[in-house]
Amino acid sequence: MNEIILLGFIKFLILALVVYWVAIGISLIYRARRNYRLHKIEVTFADLVSRYLFNSVDAPLSIREINASLRQVGIKPGNPNNIQYLIRLLIRTQQSIIGSKNEKLNKLYAQIPPYGESVSKVNSWGWYRKARGIREIYEMNQHQYFDRIFKYRNHRNVYVRREAQIAMVVFRGWESLRFLSYLKRNMTLWQQIKIVEKLYDNYPKPELKWLRKAYKSERSFAKCLLMRIIRKFELHSEIDFILKHLFHPDYNLRETAIYCLGTFAVSSEHMDFIKKNYSKLPNSSQQALLLDYISENSELDVDFYLEQLYGPNEDLILNVAEILWNNGHKEKVQEFYLQQYPKATLNVG
Amino acid sequence: MWDSIEGFFSSGIVFNLTNYFFFLYGLALLSLYFAGVLLASRAIKKTKQKSTFLQVGDIVSATDIPTVTLVAPAYNEGLTIIENVKSLLSIQYPYYEFILVNDGSKDDSLEKLIKEFDLERHDASFITQPIPTATVRYIYRSRNKKYTHLTVIDKNNGGRADALNAGINFANTELVVCTDADCIIEQDALLKMVRPYLEEDEKEIIACGGGIGIANDSIVSNGVLKELKLPKSIVPMVQVVEYIRAFLLGRMAWGEINGLMLVSGAFGMYPRKRVLEVGGFNAKTVGEDLELCIRLRMHMENLKIPYKVVYLPETLCWTEGPPDYSILVKQRDRWARGLWETMSLHKKLFFNPRYRYMGILYYPYWLFFEFGAPLVEFFGLICIIAFGFFGWINWPVAILLFFAVYLLGCLFSTAAIFMYVKSFDHYTKPKQIIELLLAAYLEPFVYHPVIVYGQMLGYYKKIFKIKSGWGTMTRKGFSASGS
Numbered sequence: 001m002n003e004i005i006l007l008g009f010i011k012f013l014i015l016a017l018v019v020y021w022v023a024i025g026i027s028l029i030y031r032a033r034r035n036y037r038l039h040k041i042e043v044t045f046a047d048l049v050s051r052y053l054f055n056s057v058d059a060p061l062s063i064r065e066i067n068a069s070l071r072q073v074g075i076k077p078g079n080p081n082n083i084q085y086l087i088r089l090l091i092r093t094q095q096s097i098i099g100s101k102n103e104k105l106n107k108l109y110a111q112i113p114p115y116g117e118s119v120s121k122v123n124s125w126g127w128y129r130k131a132r133g134i135r136e137i138y139e140m141n142q143h144q145y146f147d148r149i150f151k152y153r154n155h156r157n158v159y160v161r162r163e164a165q166i167a168m169v170v171f172r173g174w175e176s177l178r179f180l181s182y183l184k185r186n187m188t189l190w191q192q193i194k195i196v197e198k199l200y201d202n203y204p205k206p207e208l209k210w211l212r213k214a215y216k217s218e219r220s221f222a223k224c225l226l227m228r229i230i231r232k233f234e235l236h237s238e239i240d241f242i243l244k245h246l247f248h249p250d251y252n253l254r255e256t257a258i259y260c261l262g263t264f265a266v267s268s269e270h271m272d273f274i275k276k277n278y279s280k281l282p283n284s285s286q287q288a289l290l291l292d293y294i295s296e297n298s299e300l301d302v303d304f305y306l307e308q309l310y311g312p313n314e315d316l317i318l319n320v321a322e323i324l325w326n327n328g329h330k331e332k333v334q335e336f337y338l339q340q341y342p343k344a345t346l347n348v349g
Numbered sequence: 350m351w352d353s354i355e356g357f358f359s360s361g362i363v364f365n366l367t368n369y370f371f372f373l374y375g376l377a378l379l380s381l382y383f384a385g386v387l388l389a390s391r392a393i394k395k396t397k398q399k400s401t402f403l404q405v406g407d408i409v410s411a412t413d414i415p416t417v418t419l420v421a422p423a424y425n426e427g428l429t430i431i432e433n434v435k436s437l438l439s440i441q442y443p444y445y446e447f448i449l450v451n452d453g454s455k456d457d458s459l460e461k462l463i464k465e466f467d468l469e470r471h472d473a474s475f476i477t478q479p480i481p482t483a484t485v486r487y488i489y490r491s492r493n494k495k496y497t498h499l500t501v502i503d504k505n506n507g508g509r510a511d512a513l514n515a516g517i518n519f520a521n522t523e524l525v526v527c528t529d530a531d532c533i534i535e536q537d538a539l540l541k542m543v544r545p546y547l548e549e550d551e552k553e554i555i556a557c558g559g560g561i562g563i564a565n566d567s568i569v570s571n572g573v574l575k576e577l578k579l580p581k582s583i584v585p586m587v588q589v590v591e592y593i594r595a596f597l598l599g600r601m602a603w604g605e606i607n608g609l610m611l612v613s614g615a616f617g618m619y620p621r622k623r624v625l626e627v628g629g630f631n632a633k634t635v636g637e638d639l640e641l642c643i644r645l646r647m648h649m650e651n652l653k654i655p656y657k658v659v660y661l662p663e664t665l666c667w668t669e670g671p672p673d674y675s676i677l678v679k680q681r682d683r684w685a686r687g688l689w690e691t692m693s694l695h696k697k698l699f700f701n702p703r704y705r706y707m708g709i710l711y712y713p714y715w716l717f718f719e720f721g722a723p724l725v726e727f728f729g730l731i732c733i734i735a736f737g738f739f740g741w742i743n744w745p746v747a748i749l750l751f752f753a754v755y756l757l758g759c760l761f762s763t764a765a766i767f768m769y770v771k772s773f774d775h776y777t778k779p780k781q782i783i784e785l786l787l788a789a790y791l792e793p794f795v796y797h798p799v800i801v802y803g804q805m806l807g808y809y810k811k812i813f814k815i816k817s818g819w820g821t822m823t824r825k826g827f828s829a830s831g832s
Binding site: 002003006007009010013014016017020021023024025027028031032095128131132135158159162163186187188189190192193194196197228231232259285288289315318319321322325 | 398399401402403406407410411412413414415474475476477479521544546547548549550551622625743745746749750752753756757759760763764766767770771774777779782786
């Protein structure tokens with residue numbers, strides 16, 4: 001009986017192995033054929049886009065011809081994988097072309113087949129398809145579908161809401177900052193970075209009115225985002241907002257504030273404010289970072305450094321000593337270290 | 350019940366108990382592997398989907414991404430040090446520092462570095478050392494503007510962990526990547542590794558690892574892997590399969606349930622702040638990577654801050670595996686000692702509900718199935734010999750059972766190779782796949798007994814307190830382009 005069961009089990013395992021071998025073989029063949037097909041789509045697309053953007057006056061390339069060429073290489077409704085690849089090519093091209101040609105490209109994108117695919121994805125149930133659809137729409141700058149995306153800004157799935165919020169910034173620019181107060185869930189670091197980048201790429205002229213309105217938001221992620229915007233756009237007039245959060249109880253807010261402050265050189269009044277409150281920073285790593293900023297951006301204030309040298313934060317002592325040592329105050333450093341040794345009586349002989 | 354010892358043995362209780370023990374142990378391991386395949390498939394799919402929304406190109410152009418320092422210790426690596434440093438300097442990342450720690454090398458590594466990179470000596474008196482290390486002699490920085498992101502720390506010898514700690518002390522970035530000077534890291538590896546730190550919102554990422562691949566006999570040019578080839582000899586060839594299986598099935602599966610206890614020392618990224626908080630790597634163990642990861646997890650459990658340890662399925666770091674049996678035995682001996690030391694250092698985790706899943710599930714898994722596996726195998730071998738001697742074995746059933754277990758092992762290796770071929774394009778030629786499958790099927794005969802021997806050797810040294818350090822790992826080096 002045991003032998004029979006074992007033999008049956010062995011047969012099953014051999015069958016499973018054969019299935020895996022076949023799957024590996026199919027996977028290899030599929031990959032080779034797919035790579036060939038994708039290469040063909042890429043070459044055709046590159047040719048069409050270049051001919052469309054730099055159209056010949058004598059024999060202009062029509063949309064009809066473009067669609068026919070794309071169909072010939074497999075861009076058909078029945079081939080969703082090919083369509084998806086074309087969308088990737090469209091986005092890549094869009095990101096690498098700027099100016100009037102970019103606008104021309106937008107017009108093209110509105111008329112060739114894959115675009116409908118992105119909108120249909122937005123309406124699907126799965127988070128991955130939905131988020132991908134939103135991303136494709138904003139990357140291809142298709143403004144007309146903004147209303148369909150806007151409602152997802154507080155979606156329960158992080159990827160869907162993240163892409164929807166980025167889309168808001170792409171389509172509405174600085175004005176979209178007013179929605180910060182109404183966002184219900186946290187923003188990841190990447191989301192903040194991408195929003196700042198998109199704002200900078202699409203709306204390089206700051207609109208302080210919207211920025212200042214957004215200052216009212218109490219959410220920690222919103223404050224971090226606003227500080228990053230101030231840093232990226234080098235808004236010297238808004239530096240008070242960063243300084244306000246330099247000594248905030250929230251670690252992440254302080255961290256972002258210190259990081260963003262590094263971009264700016266501050267006035268002497270602001271520097272005095274920083275030095276005066278310096279000891280309030282509860283974290284020694286952050287103190288070290290801020291100390292670097294102070295030493296690089298202000299004249300040597302011996303009293304301030306001596307206060308730190310004799311202060312309670314032992315992790316900072318070496319940093320402070322180095323600054324004093326390298327700036328002509330070796331004797332102060334020596335004095336500090338000498339006074340650490342108690343006056344011992346030698347009992348010799 | 351039994352009137353004599355002879356009676357006890359002949360009653361069959363020993364035989365039955367032993368049989369049940371091996372059967373249940375095997376069944377538990379099999380279930381874990383099976384669950385691992387399912388979880389790993391899901392994890393790989395999710396990772397691929399997530400990467401759609403955070404592409405490497407976007408990260409390169411962003412300005413607010415976390416700063417990263419790559420720390421690589423080097424000891425007597427003068428032969429390949431220049432190539433290795435050039436390789437590590439060429440990694441793409443916008444805000445990237447590279448610290449090479451010369452851990453008291455006795456060869457001419459430092460002189461070669463000074464000459465090649467035009468290094469200038471700086472005083473090391475004012476280095477802040479939150480983690481105590483062996484004395485740092487000097488700091489070297491390049492005068493050449495091409496190498497402004499390179500720092501060489503010259504220190505007294507203190508071992509790998511100590512050298513890494515010196516690098517972490519000196520770094521001033523948010524994230525630190527710990528690697529070995531002789532690893533070849535993919536150009537976009539840091540951009541991919543930083544993804545989880547950018548994306549995670551609810552949990553803090555305390556460690557992130559990437560797949561490690563074996564690149565013996567591959568072609569390397571200017572420190573970049575130009576052509577990945579399969580190793581020519583059987584020992585590194587089987588390691589290719591072993592690494593694929595370990596990283597793609599094991600690590601990804603444990604990562605999916607946030608149960609990773611190990612991020613490989615060859616390539617791991619950590620937030621510097623957290624590493625400093627726990628006091629860095631433990632220089633007293635040779636399993637410092639596992640030990641640090643466990644300590645970081647315990648630290649977060651104590652702080653009651655939600656955290657995650659993540660793994661990326663892609664092979665981001667290539668290394669040279671032991672080329673022959675003697676070096677393989679030394680490596681596995683060291684790994685076994687490291688595991689022993691770490692398990693005993695953190696024995697308070699064992700079924701400790703205070704550490705939640707780590708205490709109840711992950712630590713016991715490591716103890717029973719990672720630490721215990723070589724012991725069980727060794728014990729099994731003794732039982733087969735003993736039971737065979739007493740004539741208690743039904744050989745036809747035993748042979749069938751052995752064949753079934755062998756096929757199961759083959760099945761898991763084939764599943765791992767299939768997932769790797771399907772997801773990544775490192776090995777695409779049919780000849781390569783056939784060679785990999787053959788290596789997988791030969792593994793139980795030509796490779797596995799040797800690693801069990803290496804592990805048992807490590808345990809033997811620990812039991813009898815035989816002193817042994819890292820041991821020397823002789824490397825052949827990669828083939829240069831055109832050679």
